[in-house]
Amino acid sequence: MDLNTVLEVRDAGRRGVWRPGDAWLGGGTYLFSEPQPHLRRLIDLSRTGWEPLRVTAAGDLEIAATCTIAQLSRSPKPWTAGPLFEQCCRAFLASWKIWNMATVGGNLCNGLPAGPMISLTAALDGVCLLKAQTGSVREVPVADFVVGAGVKDLQPGELLRSVTLPARALAARTAFRQASLYGLGRSGALVIGAVDPLDGTLTITVTASTVRPVQLRFPVPPNAEAVREAVEYAVRPDEYYDDIHGLPAWRRHMTFRFAEEIRRELLEEAGR
The missing domain is CATH 3.30.465.10 (Uridine Diphospho-n-acetylenolpyruvylglucosamine Reductase; domain 3)
Incomplete structure (x- = not known):
């Protein structure tokens, strides 16, 4: 999409003074996907030379x-x-x-x-x-x-x-669960589990179903009820996201389901 309010694209190496209407330009896949009428200048990061x-x-x-x-x-x-x-x-x-x-x-x-x-x-x-x-x-x-x-x-x-x-964290055992209403659709719920390689702490991270990432940590291997109570306590009802990719009730259901599946995969199947 053309951004017809943008008057200048400037290299990040010589950007000058930041001012209202500026935005950092990385890949641009979001910036150029919809109108950005508030923007006047893009600061291009593509030639920073940062090692990926x-x-x-x-x-x-x-x-x-x-x-x-x-x-x-x-x-x-x-x-x-x-x-x-x-x-x-x-x-x-x-x-x-x-x-x-x-x-x-x-x-x-x-x-x-x-x-x-x-x-x-x-x-x-x-x-x-x-x-x-x-x-x-x-x-x-x-x-x-x-x-x-x-x-x-x-x-x-x-x-x-x-x-x-x-x-x-890179040395952790992990488990991944994702749900979408469509075969190749946007995630409606995405839950990841990780077991700390040193102390065995189980971390469950809830995303996509919620408006923000929610992390639950269990220093002692939890049972199913403990995981369910932790999710119930950590995520308020109004924090389940609501859009065309999934109703809050469905996202909540999948969050509980995936959290328990991950607990079983990482703890019970590992004999803990």
Whole structure:
């Protein structure tokens, strides 16, 4: 879609002073998908030269905000949690053209409940690195970064530079469940479980069915009733998302169902 209110596209390396009407341009798959009448200038991140994926000395995985879904999908994943990356990449309702343009950072910054990069990075305890116009930086867990449907913890002009997944989370055993009303439709519920490789803590992360990521942690292996009570307590009735891709009652039902299936897969089938 043409954005006929945009007067200038400027390289991020020479952007100048941030002003009202500016927006960061990553892959552009959202920006160019619908009218953006409030925008006057796009700050293009495509030539920043950020390394898409980098393993740190500590074994953490740093994912640049400009890393595309295709780059993430094609990259080697030698970790126990490796299969989860492809499962979340495949949860996109997107063509191959979108895969090659859409970015991890853009998916997070859209903050939509069905954003599978939100699901992936929240479930693996990802931490967002945010850079302000003043040059100051702050870190925010992905689970706290998205606070509502399309609502993020971002200040005006603030840039999501990267998301870091800790080595400990990458070594976790995981389980993945997704539901859609259609065969290739947008996720109506997406629940991920992970078992900590050191202390055995079970973490269940609920996304897509809720307006924000919801994480439940069980230091002691829970039974079915404990998981059900935890979900009931953690998600308010008004936090189940309501749109054409699923009614709240259905999303709630699938959330409870998937949480229990994940508990059984990761704990009971493992003999715990």
